[in-house]
Amino acid sequence: MPADETRPTTTPGGASPGGGGSHPAPAPPERLDGADGATPAPAPGPRALAARAALRDVPRVPGAPKPDPVLVADGVVRRFGGLTAVDVAHVEIQRGAITALIGPNGAGKTTFFNLLTGFDRPDEGTWTFEGRSLARVPAHRVARRGMVRTFQLTKALSRLTVIENMRLGATGQVGERLASAMFGWLWRGQEESNTRRADELLRRFKLDAKREDFAGSLSGGQRKLLEMARALMTEPRLVMLDEPMAGVNPALTQSLLEHVKDLREQGMTVMFVEHDMDMVRDISDWVVVMAQGAVVAEGPPDAVMADPAVIDAYLGGHHDAPLTEEGEEEQLAAAEAELEREHDREVGR
Numbered sequence: 001m002p003a004d005e006t007r008p009t010t011t012p013g014g015a016s017p018g019g020g021g022s023h024p025a026p027a028p029p030e031r032l033d034g035a036d037g038a039t040p041a042p043a044p045g046p047r048a049l050a051a052r053a054a055l056r057d058v059p060r061v062p063g064a065p066k067p068d069p070v071l072v073a074d075g076v077v078r079r080f081g082g083l084t085a086v087d088v089a090h091v092e093i094q095r096g097a098i099t100a101l102i103g104p105n106g107a108g109k110t111t112f113f114n115l116l117t118g119f120d121r122p123d124e125g126t127w128t129f130e131g132r133s134l135a136r137v138p139a140h141r142v143a144r145r146g147m148v149r150t151f152q153l154t155k156a157l158s159r160l161t162v163i164e165n166m167r168l169g170a171t172g173q174v175g176e177r178l179a180s181a182m183f184g185w186l187w188r189g190q191e192e193s194n195t196r197r198a199d200e201l202l203r204r205f206k207l208d209a210k211r212e213d214f215a216g217s218l219s220g221g222q223r224k225l226l227e228m229a230r231a232l233m234t235e236p237r238l239v240m241l242d243e244p245m246a247g248v249n250p251a252l253t254q255s256l257l258e259h260v261k262d263l264r265e266q267g268m269t270v271m272f273v274e275h276d277m278d279m280v281r282d283i284s285d286w287v288v289v290m291a292q293g294a295v296v297a298e299g300p301p302d303a304v305m306a307d308p309a310v311i312d313a314y315l316g317g318h319h320d321a322p323l324t325e326e327g328e329e330e331q332l333a334a335a336e337a338e339l340e341r342e343h344d345r346e347v348g349r
């Protein structure tokens with residue numbers, strides 16, 4: 001653990017998180033429902049302070065250049081029929097920082113995540129991760145290059161055990177139907193090192209006691225933790241979280257927040273979509289606001305949330321209401337359709 005490190009977190013291609021062995025002592029067995037009573041409110045870590053310092057002088061305008069961008073997108077457009085879901089002229093994501101992507105429902109946040117991570121293809125546009133283009137790179141190769149995402153609706157694969165989910169994570173794949181087909185050949189040979197890493201992560205996320213349980217038996221919050229742990233199997237440098245708090249039991253939210261902050265302290269860049277403004281204020285170093293597909297504002301959390309353009313975005317046509325049961329079902333159906341499409345793309349149909 002870096003105790004007094006104050007350098008900025010810019011190590012291009014650098015220190016892989018976890019570094020192959022230095023992890024905290026195994027956590028004592030704890031309640032898996034996430035009782036966090038014993039956790040003291042931690043002070044901001046050195047990387048958090050460095051990230052905020054690095055962003056201090058960035059102009060608070062859409063598309064603002066960053067001192068050390070890890071991800072740069074230009075002219076990314078995605079249309080669905082007559083609807084332009086995403087139309088991002090320019091955006092840069094600062095390395096080593098936690099960036100929140102906010103905006104009303106339907107603003108295009110999930111679609112933008114899908115495009116950046118290779119789960120969907122844009123009609124136009126280019127983007128680079130660590131200086132290399134990612135256009136037309138499929139999702140599992142994006143993951144192998146160091147950029148992974150989790151899903152708004154958790155994709156923990158219920159018919160696989162927790163440890164099997166973790167092993168699947170090592171391949172950068174998330175499709176359910178692919179899982180069974182892949183275990184045989186893709187898994188062989190890497191089993192030992194991957195299992196070691198998986199067990200390490202399960203301990204860190206306090207899921208080790210659930211190792212052999214089916215993911216389907218976990219609580220919503222535990223699935224979110226599993227999804228985050230699984231995403232870390234590929235040792236990413238950029239982690240994209242789509243609504244990590246959605247559906248999470250309040251008892252687990254603090255622990256999830258700390259895990260996200262911990263990713264930054266380990267040198268990772270985090271980008272996340274979230275509706276919970278308390279979480280955004282609490283953990284983000286920078287906030288990017290989308291409305292109707294475009295980036296309409298950027299800045300540090302407090303400034304952005306007081307920005308009239310942001311308030312307008314939230315008050316305009318689309319309301320940012322919490323999911324209703326109906327809405328949730330609709331989104332679930334959409335996510336399943338997404339899985340199907342993902343599978344079809346992978347098998348080249």
Ligand SMILES: Nc1ncnc2c1ncn2[C@@H]1O[C@H](COP(=O)(O)OP(=O)(O)O)[C@@H](O)[C@H]1O
Pocket residue numbers: 080083085103104105106107108109110111112
């Ligand atoms: N596969 C799809 N087919 C048609 N329209 C879609 C599809 N995915 C998203 N959309 C539409 O694109 C817009 C942006 O959606 P989305 O990216 O999910 O927004 P957000 O995540 O910000 O709520 C919405 O109007 C949504 O209905």
Ligand SMILES: [Mg+2]
Pocket residue numbers: 109110111152
């Ligand atoms: Mg969304």
